[in-house]
Amino acid sequence: MWTDDPDDYEPELPPSKSQLKRDSAALHDLGQELIELAPEQLARLDLPPGLLDAVRLGRTITAHGGLRRQRKYIGKLLRDLDPEPIRQALADLKVVSADAVRLQHTCERWRERMLAGGDAAVNEFLAEYPEADRQKLRQLVRDGQRERQAGQAPRAARALFRHVRETLSADVDGTGDFEEAPEAD
Secondary structure, eight states, X not given: OOOSOGGGOOOOOOOOHHHHHHHHHHHHHHHHHHHHSOHHHHHHSOOOHHHHHHHHHHHHOOSHHHHHHHHHHHHHHHHTSOHHHHHHHHHHHHHHHHHXXXXXXXXXXXXXXXXXHTHHHHHHHHHHOTTSOHHHHHHHHHHHHHHXXXXXXXXXXXXXXXXXXXXXXXXXXXXXOOOOOOOOO
């Protein structure tokens, strides 16, 4: 039914040429992110076989022009798919990677703090993580301090790092939250 009210008439306009170009560039960028993923991260994504093969091929291309063409091809393949689940999976991978880096840095800070502070720093660590093995920590700290003074390879310091990482990893609840190590004085 036809009405004279202009508010009732909203024509469906196709996307503008600029919007189409922005959408295409976004898909090319998504393809580039897929190409830059580590193989184990790429394996975790649930990608269709054709897209997965194109991404793997893109990882092997070194020529700038060839890589640009492969990115465009991957973008073309992505146009036929819903890219949102892929974007969400990439975001989830980045969160996991950021948590792993944060855990790594926290372990390094605790190790350095214990090697520099001795038993006082070990006691601080044990106050926050009572499930840690006190005797093993103190022995590793003493051995690590001796290695540093003698200029030897840091075997005990590495073992201390591994022990701290195991303790912090066991302490992480499902949210990925754990206490940050205080900065050394």
